[in-house]
Amino acid sequence: MKRLWGYVSVILATIFFGLSAPLNKIMVTEMNPILIGALTYLIAGIFLFSIRQSPLKNLILNVLNREEDGEVFIKPSDYLILAVTAVSSSAIAPLLFLRGLRETSAVNSALLLNVEVFFIILMGLIIFKESLNFKDLLGILLLILGAASIATNGEFYHIILTQNIKGNLLVIGAAFFWSLDTVLSKFLSKKRDLIWLSTIKSFIGGLILMLILLALNMSLSFPFEMLPFLFSVSIFSIGCAFILIYFALREIGSTRVGSLFPLSSLFGAFFAFLILREPFSGLQIISAFIMILGIFILYHK
Numbered sequence: 001m002k003r004l005w006g007y008v009s010v011i012l013a014t015i016f017f018g019l020s021a022p023l024n025k026i027m028v029t030e031m032n033p034i035l036i037g038a039l040t041y042l043i044a045g046i047f048l049f050s051i052r053q054s055p056l057k058n059l060i061l062n063v064l065n066r067e068e069d070g071e072v073f074i075k076p077s078d079y080l081i082l083a084v085t086a087v088s089s090s091a092i093a094p095l096l097f098l099r100g101l102r103e104t105s106a107v108n109s110a111l112l113l114n115v116e117v118f119f120i121i122l123m124g125l126i127i128f129k130e131s132l133n134f135k136d137l138l139g140i141l142l143l144i145l146g147a148a149s150i151a152t153n154g155e156f157y158h159i160i161l162t163q164n165i166k167g168n169l170l171v172i173g174a175a176f177f178w179s180l181d182t183v184l185s186k187f188l189s190k191k192r193d194l195i196w197l198s199t200i201k202s203f204i205g206g207l208i209l210m211l212i213l214l215a216l217n218m219s220l221s222f223p224f225e226m227l228p229f230l231f232s233v234s235i236f237s238i239g240c241a242f243i244l245i246y247f248a249l250r251e252i253g254s255t256r257v258g259s260l261f262p263l264s265s266l267f268g269a270f271f272a273f274l275i276l277r278e279p280f281s282g283l284q285i286i287s288a289f290i291m292i293l294g295i296f297i298l299y300h301k
Contacts, residue, residue: 006251010260011295013244018267020237022275023229031222033098034213036230039222041090041206043234044242048199057195064194064247071190074197081187082200089181090205091212097174103167112171114144119179120258127183130255135297140259142294147262149287182245182258189249198242256298266291 027036051057097113117140124130132140188197213220248257266288272278 003252006248007256007260007295007298009244009251010248010257011263013241013248014260014263015267016236016241016244017261017264018269019271020233021264021268022272022278023233023237025272025276027226027229027233030226032213032218034095034209034218035220035222037090037094038206038209038213039230040234040238041202041209043206043230044238045199045202045206047235047239048195048202048242052193052195052199060195060243061192064243065192072192074191074193078188078191079200081184082197083204085181085184085188086201086204087208088177088184090201091208093174093177093181094209095212096170096177100167100170100174103170112168113175113178114147114262115172116175116179116182116261117144117258119176120182120261121255123179123183124186124253124255124258128186128254130253132255136256136259139294139296139298142297143259143262143291146287146291146294147265149283149290179258182249182261183254185246186249186254189246191246194243194246197246198239201242202238259298260295263291263295 024036051060121132121140125132191197245257266284269278269284270288
């Protein structure tokens with residue numbers, strides 16, 4: 001049952017990640033991307049801190065730690081790992097990705113981000129000695145195939161690595177730092193107070209991006225009509241997603257958590273259809289079934 005809830009948690013997190021895609025697309029037309037990142041992480045930190053100070057704290061933690069198996073004490077070394085993961089995922093990776101996006105196509109960047117799965121699997125095998133059998137590899141392959149099909153709309157000839165090499169390498173670098181965050185977060189996932197860990201991680205990421213904005217003397221102004229999108233991304237795609245990912249890492253391990261990340265591309269396409277009225281083709285529906293089959297193969301035992 002715990003294994004089931006681990007899969008449910010990471011899938012729910014990818015739904016929230018997918019929701020952020022069209023909302024960020026709306027905001028980026030009106031706001032600086034770094035400002036979007038700074039505000040969403042800071043708002044997420046405030047939201048999580050408020051939850052931790054409210055009566056909801058014990059209710060949520062009791063659900064996450066039903067067997068009272070979470071470690072209560074947080075060591076100084078844990079805070080060091082938390083700082084490394086926050087800098088990797090909330091500062092370095094977004095900056096590399098945004099810079100790479102200027103040098104390469106959106107299709108290439110969407111495909112290359114799936115390299116994160118391979119980084120996670122490799123580090124999971126080396127650091128945590130996690131194992132994969134043929135069934136797991138088949139499920140992961142179907143997930144990546146489905147994500148690639150959605151990103152290219154079936155036109156796989158768009159996968160070009162010989163052009164825009166600099167941009168492609170920057171996107172691959174971003175994928176590495178996001179995967180580093182996922183793998184190192186496994187060390188923190190056994191802690192009981194996942195809300196506190198997620199709060200600190202959000203604040204660190206937001207403050208770093210805000211300092212970068214100030215250092216570059218960039219404007220902090222934004223249209224107030226963007227607030228609903230900022231709050232939605234902050235609360236769901238960052239705040240709730242952080243807690244869900246920590247819980248999933250504890251239950252099913254970094255390798256299987258990382259292998260399900262390509263699902264966010266499927267949910268991103270679905271939400272783009274609902275919110276932005278972008279077309280959702282028959283090929284995307286077939287790709288969705290391929291990815292769902294991959295999930296079934298991964299989970300079924």
